[in-house]
Amino acid sequence: MHVILMNGSPRQNGNTAVALKWMADELRQAGISTETIQIGDQIIRGCIACEHCVTSEDNLCAFHHDGINNLIIKLRQADGFIIGFPTYFGGMPGTLKSAMDRLFYAGKRNGRYRNKVGAATVLVRRDGGPEAFNQIITYYHLTEMIVAPLQTWAVRHGMKKGEICEDVEGRQTIRRHASAMAWILKMREATKDSVALPPAEDRIVMNFIR
Numbered sequence: 001m002h003v004i005l006m007n008g009s010p011r012q013n014g015n016t017a018v019a020l021k022w023m024a025d026e027l028r029q030a031g032i033s034t035e036t037i038q039i040g041d042q043i044i045r046g047c048i049a050c051e052h053c054v055t056s057e058d059n060l061c062a063f064h065h066d067g068i069n070n071l072i073i074k075l076r077q078a079d080g081f082i083i084g085f086p087t088y089f090g091g092m093p094g095t096l097k098s099a100m101d102r103l104f105y106a107g108k109r110n111g112r113y114r115n116k117v118g119a120a121t122v123l124v125r126r127d128g129g130p131e132a133f134n135q136i137i138t139y140y141h142l143t144e145m146i147v148a149p150l151q152t153w154a155v156r157h158g159m160k161k162g163e164i165c166e167d168v169e170g171r172q173t174i175r176r177h178a179s180a181m182a183w184i185l186k187m188r189e190a191t192k193d194s195v196a197l198p199p200a201e202d203r204i205v206m207n208f209i210r
């Protein structure tokens with residue numbers, strides 16, 4: 001089993017990096033391999049609604065110049081994803097939002113993220129974390145992913161690099177969150193041949209245009 005961790009911060013080795021390292025350590029202790037990829041410091045443009053990903057055979061994005069298509073391929077092969085990021089004005093940072101729209105609009109085509117396990121971890125100095133967290137969870141829900149359960153809010157505190165290390169409660173909840181994710185991954189693996197997924201159906205799409 002393999003989990004991709006994505007860091008949505010533009011800062012190398014900041015608080016998000018520490019939170020993701022704690023999660024990766026816990027997963028590896030549970031026998032799950034991990035790969036962490038920094039995306040918040042890249043130049044990533046947003047989705048332009050060209051629908052290339054909908055009509056092309058590989059369902060990849062029309063923009064090949066940045067790393068989004070490589071990441072989509074990795075996500076399709078992984079069993080789960082974790083997205084870590086700092087809160088900016090009560091939401092996710094702009095670069096991460098650009099990446100998320102493309103990773104999920106193109107990447108999910110033909111149910112390719114269905115039944116994968118998702119988790120997220122959010123950094124704040126002070127406030128706005130739950131709103132930012134819920135933005136990410138929406139991507140998971142709309143792609144039929146399984147969201148790992150939490151003991152409490154997935155929000156960790158810190159401003160300057162490394163301050164998260166003082167958030168003792170945050171560290172405990174991160175550890176528990178990662179171990180809950182590992183448990184779901186193992187359940188999913190153990191039942192893949194014995195418990196059938198609900199059958200896929202063609203979507204009925206209405207645009208509310210009369």
Ligand SMILES: Cc1cc2nc3c(=O)[nH]c(=O)nc-3n(C[C@H](O)[C@H](O)[C@H](O)COP(=O)(O)O)c2cc1C
Binds near residue numbers: 011090
């Ligand atoms: C542009 C910008 C906007 C921010 N907005 C918020 C915010 O709305 N709420 C908050 O608590 N912290 C906010 N912060 C603080 C960061 O979320 C916080 O410093 C976080 O720990 C940074 O994580 P990193 O070290 O991984 O980059 C903001 C920081 C920046 C640079």
